[in-house]
Amino acid sequence: MPHLSIVVLPFANIGGDPAQDYFVDGVTESLTTDLSRIAGSFVIGRNTAFTFKGKAVDARQIGRDLNVRYVLEGSVQRGGNRFRLNAQLTDTETGSHVWADRFDKPAAELLDMQDEIVSRLANTLNAELIAAEARRAERSPRPDAMDLYFQGRALQNRGVTRALLTEARDFFARSLALDPGNIEAAVAAAQVEVSVGSAFMADDVNTHFQAAETALNGVLLHAPDHPRAHMLLGAVQIQTNRIENGIAQCRRSLALDRNLADAHGFIGLGKYQSARCEEVEGHIQEALRLSPRDTRAFLWYMFVGLAKLGIKQDHEAIGWFRRSLELNRNHAxxxxxxxxxLALVGELNEARSIAEAGLALDPGFTIRRYRINAKGDNPVYLARRQRYFEGLRLAGVPEG
Known part of the structure; x- marks a missing residue:
């Protein structure tokens, strides 16, 4: 049975309003298209899926008939001036529910909301399916290249620490040893290098960015339209003083996959590093619109916090940074x-406590490492960083 294989069954139109059929079928068709963009996925075509419309179904039987691991089904119900969309993902081998969620929206926005709903569903399912495949792979006595890839991706989705990245890198290396042509594992391995460089986990972050860029250029030779490869190449360029090129790469990735919320996040980072701090929040809001519970959202909140700090809106920055840590504490x-x-507004006790927690995650971090690895030469960006060094000192981060 193919890895991450899924059929999107036609969503049920509860209440039978024929005017809603167009919307319900549109959600089903768009989801079928968008889920097929998930790395490593195999999605049954809409023509086959629509043969099940209006029929009572048994997930296990469908799994056997269509040779798929997962069934996604759902319903749309209208009540007054609101409507509710329910969706659930079922494992066809066990018949158990892997995930379920619901969306409530004003009915007036129905068709306007279709793309947003589909994006949110696709992004949520991306993370849920990776986690489900990783759990399945853990039970496998002889994991194949894709099993190892999914286990590495699940680790990446947990945060950005040296331990998580080292373990993820090992899974991708093992995957590529079994299948050197596994493009998804190659892209994910490059993302590890991008993460190390982005998080200042090395004294010379550029060596990691160079390794990522070499790998991504290799991938794009074989798969020139790989959305995440373009996005990650953009992230490298943004952080190695080629900001406009990097933003253009991220925009290209969005043209290839409109649901790639992380690309909006990186564009926001590019605006911050080119000292256009006032523009950052808009890009992050777009990322959150597409994927409000994204595994990477903690980074996007941090980008806005940096932008607010850059224009001396320190108390607003604190709110964004606090939310970043609430979403994920695995990021020094x-x-x-x-x-x-916190230090810049005089909250020194909390600042020192938070800095200590960061140093527990990354004991090698120093002000010197942060200073020498400036990711750009924009004079306004560089001038604004001077305040950050002072805040780090007040918070007790070692000089190095």
């Missing part, structure tokens, strides 16, 4: 930036 750099903002 979010701690250090939060501690900086």
């Amino acid at each position: 750099l979010s701690h250090f930036h939060f501690a900086t903002a």
Whole structure:
């Protein structure tokens, strides 16, 4: 049975309003298209899926008939001036529910909301399916290249720490050893290098960015339209002083996959590093619109916090950094930036406590490492960083 294989069954139109059929079928068709963009997925075509419309179904039987691991089904119900969309993902081998969620929206926005609903569903399912495949792979006595890939991706989705990244890198290396042509594992391995460089986990972050860029250029030779490869190449360029090129790469990735919320996040980072701090929040809001519970959202909140800090809106910055840590504490750099903002407004006790938690995650972090690895030469960006060094000192981060 193919990895991450799924059929999107036609969503049920509860209440039978024929005017809603167009919307319900549109959600089903769009989801079928968008889920097929998930790395490593195999999605049954809409023509086959629509043969089940209006029929009572048994997930296990459908799994056997269509040779798929997962069934996604759902319903749309209208009540007054609101409507509710329910969706659930079922494992066809066990018949158990892997995930379920619901969306409530004003009915007037129905068709306007279709793309947003589909994006949110696709992004949520991306993370849920990776986690489900990783759990399945853990039970496999002889994991194949894709099993190892999904286990590495699940680790990446948990945060950005040296331990998580080292373990993920090992899974991707094992995957590529079994299948050197596994493009998804190659892209994910490059993302590890991008993460190390982005989080200042090395004294010379550029060696990691160079390794990522070499790998991504290799991928794009074989798969020139790979959305995440373009996005990650954009992230590298943004952080190695080629900001406009990097933003253009991220925009290209969105043209290839409109649901790639992380690309909006990286564009926001590019605006911050080119000292256009006032523009950052808009890009992050777009990312959150597409994927409000994204596994990477903690980074996007940090980007806005940095932008607010850059224009001396320190108390606003604190709110964004605090939310970043609430979403995911497995990221030392979010701690250090939060501690900086707290220190700059005189909250020294909390600043030092947060900085200590960051140093527990990344004991090698120093002000010197942060200073020498400036990701750009924009004079306004560089001048604004000087305040951050002072905040880090006040928070007790070692000079190095």
